[in-house]
Amino acid sequence: MSHSAKPDEAAGVAPPAQPQGVQPTQMSGWVGWIAFAGVMMALLGTFHAMQGLVALFKDDYFLVEQSELTIQVDYTAWGWIHIVGGIIIAGAGFAVFAGKIWARAIGVVMAMVSAIVNIGFLAAHPIWSVTMIAIDILVIWALTVHGREITE
Template sequence: MAEPGRRHGVPPTMMSGWVGWIAFAGVIMVLLGVFHVLQGLVALFEDGYYQVEKSGLAVQVDYTVWGWVHIVGGVVIAAAGLAVFAGKMWARIVGVLVAMASAIVNVGFLAASPAWSLTMIAMNLLIIWALTAHGREIAE
């Protein structure tokens, strides 16, 4: 006889509630990628938007360079976020690596947009935690 709430003949799953954190990481990675692309487009087309001139940045390069770094990084992060849903180990590794790179890029961009960069860094830390602590469970 099947347990209440279970269908007869359906084996119990090994999946825990933590698998939601992996879905969260994938969604946040896609969102973070979109944010990076938007930030890159602003840097390309409206560099006067930021709080400091390029000489005030940690890495003193033109905002055009920062724009392209954010756009390329954003596309990579979003693609890695989509790949995380496949449950593959390589996708989790890439996800952690691009989240680390994104956090480093945002540390370099802190002077230009402090609140935004700190928010992005916090999102990256959540992604890293979710993918390293609970990543195996999505494959199941």
């Protein structure tokens, strides 16, 4: 037995055959960004759900009356919008971990919707809304620039 033999070769096991013309996929260091996007999507969904629950149960928490919002809508409606959107984006965040292409697409779309919703909610809680928009931008960036690093 030669010292240059690989362990599989030494044991008489042939490496798995690759179909002709197919290159093995190699994951790069950017896979971490996709994991980051999945975590941030789950966190963003949780934040939206929390914000929705506050809007449903404690209207007086916000800095302005409903009539002073960018988009004038009842806080109860805002609450449900945040809860439903939060569930969708958190679910897509968990699916990103499984490498689902559809989850990346939903993640980008929902992060865009989240940013728009938070612009409409900006007057009610400016610091919170700006934080959410910043997370939205990071999610969009990670999923669009490095999204192909994890696939089904």
